[in-house]
Amino acid sequence: MKLxxxxxxxxxxxxxxxxxxxxxxxxxxxxxTGGVPEPLGALLLFLLGGASLxxxxxGLRNISIWKRLILVGAQxxxxxxxxxxxxxxxxxxxxIDCF
Numbered sequence: 028m029k030l031x032x033x034x035x036x037x038x039x040x041x042x043x044x045x046x047x048x049x050x051x052x053x054x055x056x057x058x059x060t061g062g063v064p065e066p067l068g069a070l071l072l073f074l075l076g077g078a079s080l081x082x083x084x085x086g087l088r089n090i091s092i093w094k095r096l097i098l099v100g101a102q103x104x105x106x107x108x109x110x111x112x113x114x115x116x117x118x119x120x121x122x123i124d125c126f
Contacts, residue, residue: 029086033079037106040075044068045117058122072110079106 048062055061063071083102087095119125 029082033082033086033102034106036082037075037079037110040071041110041113044071044075045113049117049121052121052123059124062123076103076106 044063048068049058052058052060052062080099080103083099084095087098090098117123
């Protein structure tokens with residue numbers, strides 16, 4: 028159950044941060060300016076990631092330490108890559124910036 032909660036914390040937090048950022052950009056009148064300040068956004072993502080990793084680690088208590096570390100590391104890498112894909116998708120589709 029904690030594994031599912033960890034993923035919900037990460038994905039829900041990223042979605043909430045994107046929604047708040049988009050709302051702030053729309054209320055500014057220009058989607059290319061405003062939004063959540065980058066240091067605050069980075070701090071929030073760091074805290075969400077830390078909470079998610081702690082929940083993942085706690086959810087895997089019944090297995091050996093090495094297997095637990097490998098599983099947490101693999102899920103952390105997957106969550107990190109998913110966060111990058113979601114972030115780039117948001118920035119490009121919202122018209123903020125793109126390649």
